[in-house]
Amino acid sequence: xxxxxxxxxxxxxxxxxxxxxxxxxxxxxxxxxxxxxxxxxxxxxxxxxxxxxxxxxxxxxxxxxxxxxxxxxxxxxxxxxxxxxxxxxxxxxxxxxxxxxxxxxxxxxxxxxxxxxxxxxxxxxxxxxxxxxxxxxxxxxxxxxxxxxxxxxxxxxxxxxxxxxxxxxxxxxxxxxxxxxxxxxxxxxxxxxxxxxxxxxxxxxxxxxxxxxxxxxxxxxxxxxxxxxxxxxxxxxxxxxxxxxxxxxxxxxxxxxxxxxxxxxxxxxxxxxxxxxxxxxxxxxxxxxxxxxxxxxxxxxxxxxxxxxxxxxxxxxxxxxxxxxxxxxxxxxxxxxxxxxxxxxxxxxxxxxxxxxxxxxxxxxxxxxxxxxxxxxxxxxxxxxxxxxxxxxxxxxxxxxxxxxxxxxxxxxxxxxxxxxxxxxxxxxxxxxxxxxxxxxxxxxxxxxxxxxxxxxxxxxxxxxxxxxxxxxxxxxxxxxxxxxxxxxxxxxxxxxxxxxxxxxxxxxxxxxxxxxxxxxxxxxxxxxxxxxxxxxxxxxxxxxxxxx
Numbered sequence: 001x002x003x004x005x006x007x008x009x010x011x012x013x014x015x016x017x018x019x020x021x022x023x024x025x026x027x028x029x030x031x032x033x034x035x036x037x038x039x040x041x042x043x044x045x046x047x048x049x050x051x052x053x054x055x056x057x058x059x060x061x062x063x064x065x066x067x068x069x070x071x072x073x074x075x076x077x078x079x080x081x082x083x084x085x086x087x088x089x090x091x092x093x094x095x096x097x098x099x100x101x102x103x104x105x106x107x108x109x110x111x112x113x114x115x116x117x118x119x120x121x122x123x124x125x126x127x128x129x130x131x132x133x134x135x136x137x138x139x140x141x142x143x144x145x146x147x148x149x150x151x152x153x154x155x156x157x158x159x160x161x162x163x164x165x166x167x168x169x170x171x172x173x174x175x176x177x178x179x180x181x182x183x184x185x186x187x188x189x190x191x192x193x194x195x196x197x198x199x200x201x202x203x204x205x206x207x208x209x210x211x212x213x214x215x216x217x218x219x220x221x222x223x224x225x226x227x228x229x230x231x232x233x234x235x236x237x238x239x240x241x242x243x244x245x246x247x248x249x250x251x252x253x254x255x256x257x258x259x260x261x262x263x264x265x266x267x268x269x270x271x272x273x274x275x276x277x278x279x280x281x282x283x284x285x286x287x288x289x290x291x292x293x294x295x296x297x298x299x300x301x302x303x304x305x306x307x308x309x310x311x312x313x314x315x316x317x318x319x320x321x322x323x324x325x326x327x328x329x330x331x332x333x334x335x336x337x338x339x340x341x342x343x344x345x346x347x348x349x350x351x352x353x354x355x356x357x358x359x360x361x362x363x364x365x366x367x368x369x370x371x372x373x374x375x376x377x378x379x380x381x382x383x384x385x386x387x388x389x390x391x392x393x394x395x396x397x398x399x400x401x402x403x404x405x406x407x408x409x410x411x412x413x414x415x416x417x418x419x420x421x422x423x424x425x426x427x428x429x430x431x432x433x434x435x436x437x438x439x440x441x442x443x444x445x446x447x448x449x450x451x452x453x454x455x456x457x458x459x460x461x462x463x464x465x466x467x468x469x470x471x472x473x474x475x476x477x478x479x480x481x482x483x484x485x486x487x488x489x490x491x492x493x494x495x496x497x498x499x500x501x502x503x504x505x506x507x508x509x510x511x512x513x514x515x516x517x518x519x520x521x522x523x524x525x526x527x528x529x530x531x532x533x534x535x536x537x538x539x540x541x542x543x544x545x546x547x548x549x
Contacts, residue, residue: 017048050178061107061203069099127524149452164517284401361396
């Protein structure tokens with residue numbers, strides 16, 4: 001009998017399971033092959049990869065991880081090329097680096113501390129996902145939890161520990177299943193004499209020893225996929241106007257990107273026509289998408305540097321003044337007293353009878369497109385970014401709570417719903433209205449991936465999330481995270497939703513679960529540090545490992 005070697009002599013053969021893993025990982029998410037994703041594959045997706053890492057040398061594992069991460073993100077975030085090819089290249093490069101580091105650490109841990117490797121690998125993977133989702137480069141797209149947005153068990157777990165706990169359970173399930181694959185393969189191969197095929201007894205022994213690992217992995221998987229864990233949604237269907245709590249009309253104009261004055265006018269005409277249609281449902285609020293009106297309305301009404309833009313701002317204000325219902329407008333906001341336009345914000349502005357009565361300014365900005373903190377040190381890069389993508393926004397400083405007819409709601413903007421702690425920090429609104437505009441991507445898959453983030457924010461906070469988008473996905477998500485209704489993407493329409501008010505509750509995630517992500521990241525960093533220390537320690541003699549006892 002021989003013990004498992006620290007590295008295989010057939011790295012490419014042992015890397016083959018990783019190819020299957022990559023396919024499972026990609027199919028788990030919304031993409032060209034599976035438009036809404038096959039989320040049930042997510043807990044299994046990493047198992048073949050982790051099995052490969054147990055058999056590969058750390059250097060080969062790092063290379064495999066880089067190729068795996070780069071290929072996965074080239075597929076999952078291909079729509080970034082619509083923004084700029086450099087954005088896709090950056091996404092691929094960052095993913096390749098994170099995956100390479102994670103796979104290297106997992107390979108070391110699986111060889112040097114096999115008794116604790118399953119937990120260590122899951123922690124390292126969770127720490128890497130937290131790192132990819134945090135800070136200036138934070139970009140949660142493609143992290144494993146979001147593939148599970150249509151599964152009640154995962155959404156229920158998120159209400160306790162957020163996507164960090166969901167991601168840890170998915171990685172832990174995969175590590176357990178990967179270990180089961182390794183046990184079966186090692187027992188079957190090692191029990192046979194050299195040059196002979198494994199016998200039935202050897203295969204049976206391997207399967208028997210793998211059973212506890214497989215059973216534990218399937219138990220974790222069942223927690224994430226079990227549909228009965230999810231409670232029924234309290235999102236109401238549109239019904240009798242006299243019994244509805246609060247009715248919101250979400251307007252999706254489906255006009256695409258706005259690049260010039262003609263686009264501004266065309267978008268406003270579409271919004272106005274759809275809003276007139278929505279008034280027939282007697283809503284309490286009408287919501288327009290992020291930067292539905294690009295020019296800052298109030299500033300242009302006062303300063304009038306451009307006649308065509310001034311006339312647009314005048315017509316928008318005139319139209320809002322005629323409406324019997326408040327409108328939440330996505331608008332680029334500049335204080336009218338700020339004549340040189342020193343501070344520009346991406347805002348959600350509540351207009352009542354044509355007057356702006358409350359405003360929320362976007363706090364979490366998109367890196368490179370909306371914000372570049374290193375601009376003072378890299379002015380040339382900043383000038384290029386501004387020339388290519390337009391001016392940067394100034395981030396907001398306060399989480400505004402809108403109050404209207406007894407309803408309390410907040411209006412996070414676009415990228416902000418990618419971050420659970422940010423939405424959890426709002427002061428218990430009755431519902432969220434997320435204003436977004438993913439029209440630039442031209443991709444239904446991008447929009448579906450973004451929708452998955454809103455679903456988890458609803459589950460984490462037990463708060464209904466209403467998404468109003470330019471081209472999609474405009475949707476109503478119940479406080480359990482279930483998508484109750486939605487509009488087809490790239491088609492104009494109005495989604496009318498009745499939202500219960502006054503029955504909010506504080507979830508474990510809001511109370512303490514949002515701190516689980518940093519805790520898992522610290523634990524994963526410790527596991528990775530242990531891998532570094534082990535890798536520089538004494539290496540076992542490979543020839544002794546292959547020598548029969």
